[in-house]
Amino acid sequence: MKKLIIIIGVILAGYSSRSYAQIAAAEAVKLVVKKVIKAIDLKVQRMQNQTIWLQNAQKTIENELSKFRLNEISNWSEKQRSLYDKYYQELWKVKSTITYYQRIKDLTLKQVALVGEYQQAWRLFQSDKHFRPEEINEMQRVYLGILDASAKNLDQIMLVVNPGKTQMTDQQRLEAINQAGDRLDENYGDLKQYNNQNIILSLHRSKDLNEVKTIKNYYGLH
Numbered sequence: 001m002k003k004l005i006i007i008i009g010v011i012l013a014g015y016s017s018r019s020y021a022q023i024a025a026a027e028a029v030k031l032v033v034k035k036v037i038k039a040i041d042l043k044v045q046r047m048q049n050q051t052i053w054l055q056n057a058q059k060t061i062e063n064e065l066s067k068f069r070l071n072e073i074s075n076w077s078e079k080q081r082s083l084y085d086k087y088y089q090e091l092w093k094v095k096s097t098i099t100y101y102q103r104i105k106d107l108t109l110k111q112v113a114l115v116g117e118y119q120q121a122w123r124l125f126q127s128d129k130h131f132r133p134e135e136i137n138e139m140q141r142v143y144l145g146i147l148d149a150s151a152k153n154l155d156q157i158m159l160v161v162n163p164g165k166t167q168m169t170d171q172q173r174l175e176a177i178n179q180a181g182d183r184l185d186e187n188y189g190d191l192k193q194y195n196n197q198n199i200i201l202s203l204h205r206s207k208d209l210n211e212v213k214t215i216k217n218y219y220g221l222h
Contacts, residue, residue: 026137029144036147040115043154047108050161051101100174107157107181114150114188118143121195124219130205131198142194150187156180 125131125139160168160176168176199219206212216222 026140029137029140033140033144033147036144036151037115040111040147040151040154043151043158044108044111046158047104047111047154047161050158051105051108100177103174103177103181104157104161107154107177107184110181110184110188111150111154114184114191115147117188117191117195118147121191121198125198128202128215128218130202130215139198143191146187146191146194150184153180153184153187157184 122139122143126136131139157177157180160173160180199215199221202219203212203215206215
């Protein structure tokens with residue numbers, strides 16, 4: 001009897017240590033996710049500020065450009081025409097370097113949407129009884145991977161936008177932004193696909209039509 005108690009105690013201790021280890025790992029992942037989201041929020045705020053600056057700069061330049069109708073001015077000397085033509089061309093050059101602000105704005109909104117999709121899905125999956133605790137923990141790890149990848153793509157975009165940190169032509173800069181933006185689009189697509197897969201799994205685990213209907217309503221499916 002004493003041996004049996006000892007054996008049971010050892011088994012329970014083993015389960016307990018594994019359980020504590022799983023909980024500790026889950027909490028560690030949760031903490032990292034929070035840090036990543038906080039970092040993303042800061043990056044998004046900086047990108048929004050950068051977008052506003054670029055938008056205002058573009059408006060200013062367009063206003064300046066509208067003042068010069070070089071071909072319509074007939075009484076200027078060649079020297080005046082040459083001087084203002086050079087200024088005019090410089091304005092166009094600057095204007096061309098900030099035309100990518102709309103792309104940056106779109107990518108900022110995409111990142112905000114990605115985090116929002118994650119937060120909503122994570123809240124719902126945690127309360128869905130069709131998923132085991134270890135499955136919820138695995139979901140968190142997958143989400144961490146997607147969020148971390150999107151944060152790195154934001155870093156790349158911000159690095160390219162800052163002309164003081166990168167030596168690029170305007171075309172190279174725009175191409176680099178588009179490449180990072182395409183990867184961010186992939187991150188968003190991966191997140192939505194993963195969410196859909198988990199919803200489908202929950203529906204498959206439903207016991208009857210009433211439960212299926214309940215789950216559909218729970219996830220806002222119609």
